[in-house]
Amino acid sequence: QVQLVESGGGSVQAGGSLRLSCAAFGYTYNMCMGWFRQAPEKEREGVAAIDSDGKTSYVDSVKGRFTISQDNAKNTLYLQMASLKPEDTAMYYCAAVYCTRDYAGFSEYEYDYWGQGTHVTVSS
Numbered sequence: 001q002v003q004l005v006e007s008g009g010g011s012v013q014a015g016g017s018l019r020l021s022c023a024a025f026g027y028t029y030n031m032c033m034g035w036f037r038q039a040p041e042k043e044r045e046g047v048a049a050i051d052s053d054g055k056t057s058y059v060d061s062v063k064g065r066f067t068i069s070q071d072n073a074k075n076t077l078y079l080q081m082a083s084l085k086p087e088d089t090a091m092y093y094c095a096a097v098y099c100t101r102d103y104a105g106f107s108e109y110e111y112d113y114w115g116q117g118t119h120v121t122v123s124s
Contacts, residue, residue, distance in 0.1 A: 002026040002113040004094050007062035009118030016084050016122070022077040022094030022115055032099040034081045035068060036108060037120075044093070048079060048103025057105055062088075084122045091117040 008020040009053040020035070034049040048058045048068035056068050087099070090096055095111035103110060 002028060002031070002096055004096060004113055006092065006094050006115040006118040009092060009120045011121040011123065012084055014085055014122055014124050017080070017082045018084065018120060020079040020081070020092055020094075020120075022079075024075045024077065024096060028075050028096070030099050031096045032103045032105065032110075033070065033077050033094060033096045034105050034111065035066075035077075036093045036095060037088075038093070039087075039090040039121035041099060042090075044108055046106030046108070047092075051103060051105070052099045059106065079094070081120070082089050084120075086122050086124045089120060089122050092118045 003025040005023045012018055030052050032051045035047045036044050037047050038044040046059060047062055048066055050056045050068050050070055065083045069078045094115045096113040097111045
């Protein structure tokens with residue numbers, strides 16, 4: 001079993017930055033991980049993903065603004081968010097799955113483990 005605990009959400013003005021963290025507990029070797037978000041009355045969408053080799057990918061709306069990274073020594077996943085926009089307002093979740101060769105990263109159905117979420121509000 002793997003437990004994920006997010007932190008770092010909050011309120012920020014447009015143009016500002018936030019860094020989200022996701023601490024992973026349990027057997028985390030060879031895991032692929034992602035960040036998702038869900039705004040009110042919208043479907044959950046994948047934002048960024050990282051595989052066990054460190055390869056990263058992003059949804060177009062955050063490319064150049066968000067950076068996903070991980071510290072394996074700390075078993076922690078990060079999402080550095082810059083140039084935030086009001087449309088980035090959402091609940092953000094981290095997710096994890098033991099990597100397979102079919103891993104793509106942006107479908108919520110790929111993931112087996114989820115955190116409880118941390119809220120990000122961006123005001124204009």
